[in-house]
Amino acid sequence: SPASQVSQYAPTDLAGDGTGLLYSITARRLYVSPDGGATWQERGLPLAEKFQALSVSGADPQAVYALLRERPRGSAEYIWTIYFSADAGQTFERRYEARLSENVTLALAAELGRQAPVGTLLLYRTTKKEGGYETLAGISSDGGRSFKEAYTTARNYQPSTPQNREMFYTPAGFLRFTDAYTGNLKLDFSPDGLNWQGLALPEFKDSGKRLVLQQADNAPATFLLYAADGTGDLWLSANTGQDWQRLAKNMPDLLITPYAPFTLLGIKSRKIYSLELPQVGQSLTGPTGPTASGRSLFFAPTRHNLAPVFRRYWQETGGLAQFGYPKTEPFRELNPTDARIYTVQYFERNRFEYHPENGGTKYEVLLGLLGNQVTEPQRLKGNTAFTRVANANYAGGLYFPETAHNLHGSFRIYWETHGGLALYGYPISEEITEINPDDGKSYLVQYFERNRFEYHPENSGTAYEVLLGLLGNSLLIAKGWL
Numbered sequence: 001s002p003a004s005q006v007s008q009y010a011p012t013d014l015a016g017d018g019t020g021l022l023y024s025i026t027a028r029r030l031y032v033s034p035d036g037g038a039t040w041q042e043r044g045l046p047l048a049e050k051f052q053a054l055s056v057s058g059a060d061p062q063a064v065y066a067l068l069r070e071r072p073r074g075s076a077e078y079i080w081t082i083y084f085s086a087d088a089g090q091t092f093e094r095r096y097e098a099r100l101s102e103n104v105t106l107a108l109a110a111e112l113g114r115q116a117p118v119g120t121l122l123l124y125r126t127t128k129k130e131g132g133y134e135t136l137a138g139i140s141s142d143g144g145r146s147f148k149e150a151y152t153t154a155r156n157y158q159p160s161t162p163q164n165r166e167m168f169y170t171p172a173g174f175l176r177f178t179d180a181y182t183g184n185l186k187l188d189f190s191p192d193g194l195n196w197q198g199l200a201l202p203e204f205k206d207s208g209k210r211l212v213l214q215q216a217d218n219a220p221a222t223f224l225l226y227a228a229d230g231t232g233d234l235w236l237s238a239n240t241g242q243d244w245q246r247l248a249k250n251m252p253d254l255l256i257t258p259y260a261p262f263t264l265l266g267i268k269s270r271k272i273y274s275l276e277l278p279q280v281g282q283s284l285t286g287p288t289g290p291t292a293s294g295r296s297l298f299f300a301p302t303r304h305n306l307a308p309v310f311r312r313y314w315q316e317t318g319g320l321a322q323f324g325y326p327k328t329e330p331f332r333e334l335n336p337t338d339a340r341i342y343t344v345q346y347f348e349r350n351r352f353e354y355h356p357e358n359g360g361t362k363y364e365v366l367l368g369l370l371g372n373q374v375t376e377p378q379r380l381k382g383n384t385a386f387t388r389v390a391n392a393n394y395a396g397g398l399y400f401p402e403t404a405h406n407l408h409g410s411f412r413i414y415w416e417t418h419g420g421l422a423l424y425g426y427p428i429s430e431e432i433t434e435i436n437p438d439d440g441k442s443y444l445v446q447y448f449e450r451n452r453f454e455y456h457p458e459n460s461g462t463a464y465e466v467l468l469g470l471l472g473n474s475l476l477i478a479k480g481w482l
Contacts, residue, residue: 008040009033013054013111015061021088023064025054030066030089036356043089047081055110055121059291062088063118065095065110065144080106082123082144095144096123103128108144112169113220114329115288119143122150122167132156137167139174139193150193153178167193168213170220170240171288177213185211187241201225202235202244217258218331219283224264226254234266238279247275256280259332259341261479281481284328285346299325307345310352313365317423324348327472327482337369344368346472350450370471371428371447374478385432386447400426403449411446411453414466425449438470445469 009024057063082096138147173191262280287303296305351368388404397408452469
């Protein structure tokens, strides 16, 4: 939530779809918050005292996997079980069981990104052996009911749990990175997680150094590769490791911001360096398929999903005619108006913002001030159409002292009958003739805080006499994402 608040429990998992759904594991109990930590509900865990770990699907934050371990009295083996919940922990279904000796441990990973199917799950079985550890990675495509062997890795150290930095899900398939600690530095790709082919790695001065592979949260095909000690070049791949581009030299402590504008941050010699990554933003407008959760509404014309958190607002306040098709998936963005970060989704004609601090009210979803944003360059140049004016006293017209502009004629009728202040905001210009960048034709237009009205005399007397500008598209083009 943009508003600061004290949470009763420390969150361990956060939904990536803007719903504000949080999970917390405290004293082997599962707590769920539907509103960003404002309130919490305790959920039952099967054999809670045996609970080991929780993993939340990146595709559907209500889909969670629980890993449990118990040791029957008098037995030399442990029983490991995987349970699945499709309803945020309200009910659980037993999916998998294994009896293993005490020198074997399991770890699971379902946090594979929003494009990974809910049923895709990784299971790591690590066995302690003389002189080191051996990890068998298994992949499931049926939600943990069964696993197939993906690969085996030998190490001389105890691996992290789960091993999120070793295997990554992308729209094209899986990328596997074996780091220098294994003594066998490799990058492999597999379309199914089972059959692997080697990929070429960029050259580093010291092939034995510790390298880090990092995936961009909002661009699953985009990866960074660099030396952990900052003594090698920084490389970027936008196509799942097929090709690499050198970005910088000797930059440690790297991070891609998980919100737009997407920026690569590096810290070196007590200074912060930044590099804009437009290719990460471009991935948000690229075509995708229906989400695995089934709670979104998919539109084939733009190949994007209407996010569940915005679906009701879109349908109840005008739908396609008012907002157009979705042009991105939901993502986190820094709002230029108040410098806060919100979950947003762009449509052809506007941008939706999710405000969990207003949950349960009509202000839970707000429209972006796109009229203000796209006209800022004109207003800074002193375009007289946006200069404050006096009341022109038009017959049947309205005057808004808040922005000092007039509204009359067909534009006033449309403004009043299609949503008024809530959907469009105040007028920020007078009527002007302008060339539409979408078709190259001149129209009489008027800008409002949230949109642009266009007058089409060829449609006079019909519902299409006034049309809304495609400001969502315009802003995405200005960002370089379309």
